[in-house]
Amino acid sequence: MKITEITIRQLKMKLKAPFTTSFGTFDERDFLVLEAKEESGLIGWGESVAFHSPWYNEETLQTNWHMLEDFLIPLILNKEIHHPDEVSQLFEPIRKNNMAKSTIEGAIWDIYAQQTGQSLATALGGKKEKIDVGISIGIQNSIEELVALVDGYVKEGYKRMKIKIKPGWDVEVMRTLRETFPDVAFMADANSAYRLEDAETLKQLDAFNLTMIEQPLASDDIIDHASLQKLIETPICLDESIHSLEDARKAVELGSTKIINIKIGRVGGLTEAKKIHDYCEAHNIPVWCGGMLESGIGRAHNVALTTLSNFILPGDTAGSNRYWEKDIIEPEVVVKDGYIEVPQQIGIGYEINRETVSSFTVAQKTYQ
Numbered sequence: 001m002k003i004t005e006i007t008i009r010q011l012k013m014k015l016k017a018p019f020t021t022s023f024g025t026f027d028e029r030d031f032l033v034l035e036a037k038e039e040s041g042l043i044g045w046g047e048s049v050a051f052h053s054p055w056y057n058e059e060t061l062q063t064n065w066h067m068l069e070d071f072l073i074p075l076i077l078n079k080e081i082h083h084p085d086e087v088s089q090l091f092e093p094i095r096k097n098n099m100a101k102s103t104i105e106g107a108i109w110d111i112y113a114q115q116t117g118q119s120l121a122t123a124l125g126g127k128k129e130k131i132d133v134g135i136s137i138g139i140q141n142s143i144e145e146l147v148a149l150v151d152g153y154v155k156e157g158y159k160r161m162k163i164k165i166k167p168g169w170d171v172e173v174m175r176t177l178r179e180t181f182p183d184v185a186f187m188a189d190a191n192s193a194y195r196l197e198d199a200e201t202l203k204q205l206d207a208f209n210l211t212m213i214e215q216p217l218a219s220d221d222i223i224d225h226a227s228l229q230k231l232i233e234t235p236i237c238l239d240e241s242i243h244s245l246e247d248a249r250k251a252v253e254l255g256s257t258k259i260i261n262i263k264i265g266r267v268g269g270l271t272e273a274k275k276i277h278d279y280c281e282a283h284n285i286p287v288w289c290g291g292m293l294e295s296g297i298g299r300a301h302n303v304a305l306t307t308l309s310n311f312i313l314p315g316d317t318a319g320s321n322r323y324w325e326k327d328i329i330e331p332e333v334v335v336k337d338g339y340i341e342v343p344q345q346i347g348i349g350y351e352i353n354r355e356t357v358s359s360f361t362v363a364q365k366t367y368q
């Protein structure tokens, strides 16, 4: 294939309910959507999961736009590409900026799946026809409100509840949840809110039979995570620390992580995500697919990736209606009885609603 035209759009979508992590609160989501046209007319879509500000990692929507416009798009336009795996080779001269790279790579995987007449899931090597779904629940104003939310999500069928924690919103919260819901699968996500000195607090979480604790320590620290894992029983799962297969290998070899949260954007695309998946499968490290409050496009890519065999644990890719009044794809991603049915149509398996995309677009530019 040859990509002859790329359009970047900046979208702004209001979240149904604010989402709070140890870093702060979101009321709306600002992100980039990329539309790539191939010479015979096929169109592929990608989403940049970078946020408006660099709290999760160093990338932002604006740095992604800059990287795409000034470096990445020129490396892709009018090049002959036989397989999406070649994209990461074309991007080799550019360091990091994984979310920006992933935005284009996702669109190319979409086109490749269409060209070869298969769903994105099948093109990636996925076999599952439905995937297990969990949900990530932000920090609330009170434990009572959190209990009420969890109760609702249990009734909706979500298979695992991820609870955002931070110092002061941790042990008592998890104790109450465990006492109220003895049989629910719970895990906690700290988004790097702790230091190794907090090991005593984190050790108290061992009493609540959590499936895992996600990214308790700093985003660039796999050494202290290995020390912490020796002090606590709850398995550690790394999120922010893993940007590549090499990061995954080192963290696994050091004993810093027993489970890995794979996010397509954070690792630079589907090809690298698949490599991490394959490495973890060979080393008995279960993986699951993280979420970044995606629109339908990123969500569809997550659904496809999750069909690979070592995505054993439920992911964070909840239904569109958990985030948006109206998503930009049709049909929307629907969760029923804790599952998402994987679409079998070619490509990402959902149609992009251009009218809805336009209604959320605040800036756009086309490159040829």
Ligand SMILES: O=C(O)CCC(=O)c1ccccc1C(=O)O
Residues within 6 Å of the ligand: 056, 135, 136, 189, 191, 239, 290, 291, 292, 293, 294, 316, 317, 318
């Ligand atoms: O529902 C989702 O999309 C995942 C929510 C979530 O936990 C999250 C959302 C934004 C940034 C980071 C994270 C995270 O996994 O740490």
Ligand SMILES: [Mg+2]
Residues within 6 Å of the ligand: 189, 191, 214, 215, 239, 240, 290
């Ligand atoms: Mg996380």
